[in-house]
Amino acid sequence: MTKQNKLIIAFFCIIKLTLHLIADYHSGFQGDELLHIETGKHLAFGYMEFPPLIGVLAFIQNIFNSNSLYIHHLFSHISCILIVIYVAKITIELGGKNKALFLTLLCIIIAPAFGRTQQLFQPVVFGQLFWTLGFYQLVRYTKYLDQKYLTYLTFFALIGFLFKYDILFFIFGLSSLFFFKRTRETILKQNIVLHIAIALLIVSPNIYWQYVNNFPVLQMFSRLYETQLDKISRIDNLKNLILAANPISLILIFPAIFYMFKSNKAELYKPLAFSITLSFLLLIFYNGKSYYFFPIILTILPFGAIFWEQKVIQNHKWVMFPVTFLLFLGSILISFGMPVYTFNHYLHSIYKYEKKDIIGGKYGVKYDEYYTQEKWKKTMSELKKVFDSLPENEKQNCEIWGKHYAQAGAVNLFGKEYNLPKAFSYHGSYYSWTPGGEMPNTAIALSYQVGEFFNPYFEKVTLVKSIYNPYADNEEELYQRIYICKNPKQNFEKMKDLFKHRIFE
Incomplete structure (x- = not known):
C-alpha cells in the first residue's frame, strides 16, 4: 500500500x-x-x-x-x-x-x-x-x-x-x-x-x-x-x-x-x-x-x-x-441516511420527502432516533410522577412492565436518573430475563395503544397518563399509556407460561 x-x-x-x-x-x-x-x-x-x-x-x-x-x-x-x-x-x-x-x-x-x-x-x-x-x-x-x-x-x-x-x-x-x-x-x-x-x-x-x-x-x-x-x-x-x-x-x-x-x-x-x-x-x-x-x-x-x-x-x-x-x-x-442536520432543520427540509400522513399525528417521521432524546425524557418524567404518587408501602416492591422491549430498555437505561424501579417485559429477548417468584402487588405498566391488554393479569388496571407523540409514523405509537396495575392474578412463572407463544407480538 x-x-x-x-x-x-x-x-x-x-x-x-x-x-x-x-x-x-x-x-x-x-x-x-x-x-x-x-x-x-x-x-x-x-x-x-x-x-x-x-x-x-x-x-x-x-x-x-x-x-x-x-x-x-x-x-x-x-x-x-x-x-x-x-x-x-x-x-x-x-x-x-x-x-x-x-x-x-x-x-x-x-x-x-x-x-x-x-x-x-x-x-x-x-x-x-x-x-x-x-x-x-x-x-x-x-x-x-x-x-x-x-x-x-x-x-x-x-x-x-x-x-x-x-x-x-x-x-x-x-x-x-x-x-x-x-x-x-x-x-x-x-x-x-x-x-x-x-x-x-x-x-x-x-x-x-x-x-x-x-x-x-x-x-x-x-x-x-x-x-x-x-x-x-x-x-x-x-x-x-x-x-x-x-x-x-x-x-x-x-x-x-x-x-x-x-x-x-x-x-x-x-x-x-x-x-x-x-x-x-x-x-x-x-x-x-x-x-x-x-x-x-x-x-x-x-x-x-x-x-x-x-x-x-x-x-x-x-x-x-x-x-x-x-x-x-x-x-x-x-x-x-443519518441525522447530520438538527431535527428542526430536518422537519423544514428533508422531512417533506419522507413524511407519512398519520391520522391524529402532526408529523410522520421515518426514523425514531431523530426525536427520541425528547421522547424518552418526557416518558421518564411522566413515569416518575406516577411512581411518586404511590404510597410508600407500594413503592418498595413496585416494578415497571414495559409492553415493548424498547420501553423496558428505556426505563432500564434512563430510569436510574429518575429513581425509577427496574423494568421487565415479555417482548423479544426480555422474555428470557423476566423475574421469578410473586409479582408485586402494585406494578406500573407502560405501553403503546394496546386497549385492555393488561386487564387479564390484574384485578384492577387504571389508566393514569397518556403521552402524545406528534412524530410517530404509525397510529399505534401516537400515544404511550401509563397504567397502575394492582392485585396480580398470577405469579411471574405463570406469566412466562402465558406469554411463551407471544414473544414477538
Whole structure:
C-alpha cells in the first residue's frame, strides 16, 4: 500500500467518523438499540432475535455505566471505520490504484445505506463488517491460493454468523469456489476437516442455545415474513436498494456487474463474481429486506471503480472530473441516511420527502432516533410522577412492565436518573430475563395503544397518563399509556407460561 493510498483512506475515515459523530449529536437512541444495550447485562450463548456477540460488545460498553449515545455507539463507529479500510484493501488487492480507491470510498460516504445501518448499535453494522472481512480474505485466497487465507475466511465468516445470521448468504456464495478448477483443486488439498471442526467449535454453543430454547429465531423470522417481508415485492426491494445505495452510484455498480465477468483477470475476478451473484440470488429468492443486500454493494463497488480507472480514466484522464463531480452531487442524500442536520432543520427540509400522513399525528417521521432524546425524557418524567404518587408501602416492591422491549430498555437505561424501579417485559429477548417468584402487588405498566391488554393479569388496571407523540409514523405509537396495575392474578412463572407463544407480538 502506497503513501498516497494511506492518505486517501485516512481522509475518508475522518470524513466518515465526523459524519457519524455529528449524527450522534443530533439524535437519540433507536428503539432496537435499547434492547441491544440490555443484552450486555444478560450474557448468554444466544438471544431470541439475534446471535450472542452483540451482548459481549454491550457488556464492554456498559462498563462505562453511561447512557451516552457516544459510549453506546463506540463499537459501531469502530466498525464503520474498519469497513472503509477493508473495502479499500479489497480495491487494492483487485488491482485498483488511487483513483479507484477514491471513487470506491466516495460511494460509501454518499450512500444513505451506509449511514444509518453503520450508525446504530445493532447487529447490522457488525454483519457488514465481517462480510467485508470475509470477502477480503476470499479475494486474497483466490489471488494467492494460500491456506492461511482460507482459515481466516472461515474464522471471519463464522464470527459474522455470531453477530448476524444473514451472513449465511455470504457463506452460500462461497460455494462458487468449487465451480472453478483452480480454486476447487486447491481447496480439496487443504485440511477441510480442520475447517469444519473450527466451524463447529465456534457456532455450536449458539446452535445448542437455539435448540434448548426451541429455536426462537425461526419463530421470529416466521413472524417477520408474516408482518413485513410477505408484504414487500421483490421489485420494491430492488427500488429501495437503489435509493439506499444512492442512484448516482449506479455509474459504478452497473459497469461493475459487467466488469466482474468480462475482465482480463478472469482467474481472480470470476470466482468472486460468482460468489457475489449466488449470495444475491439467494437473497432475492428469500425476499430479504433491502438492507440485507448492503454488504453486497460494498463488495461490488471496487469492481466498478477499477473499471473506470483502468478502462476509461487511464486513457482519458479528464473523465475523472465529471465522474467525481457527479458522485459529489450524490452527497445531498447523506442526510436521508443519518441525522447530520438538527431535527428542526430536518422537519423544514428533508422531512417533506419522507413524511407519512398519520391520522391524529402532526408529523410522520421515518426514523425514531431523530426525536427520541425528547421522547424518552418526557416518558421518564411522566413515569416518575406516577411512581411518586404511590404510597410508600407500594413503592418498595413496585416494578415497571414495559409492553415493548424498547420501553423496558428505556426505563432500564434512563430510569436510574429518575429513581425509577427496574423494568421487565415479555417482548423479544426480555422474555428470557423476566423475574421469578410473586409479582408485586402494585406494578406500573407502560405501553403503546394496546386497549385492555393488561386487564387479564390484574384485578384492577387504571389508566393514569397518556403521552402524545406528534412524530410517530404509525397510529399505534401516537400515544404511550401509563397504567397502575394492582392485585396480580398470577405469579411471574405463570406469566412466562402465558406469554411463551407471544414473544414477538
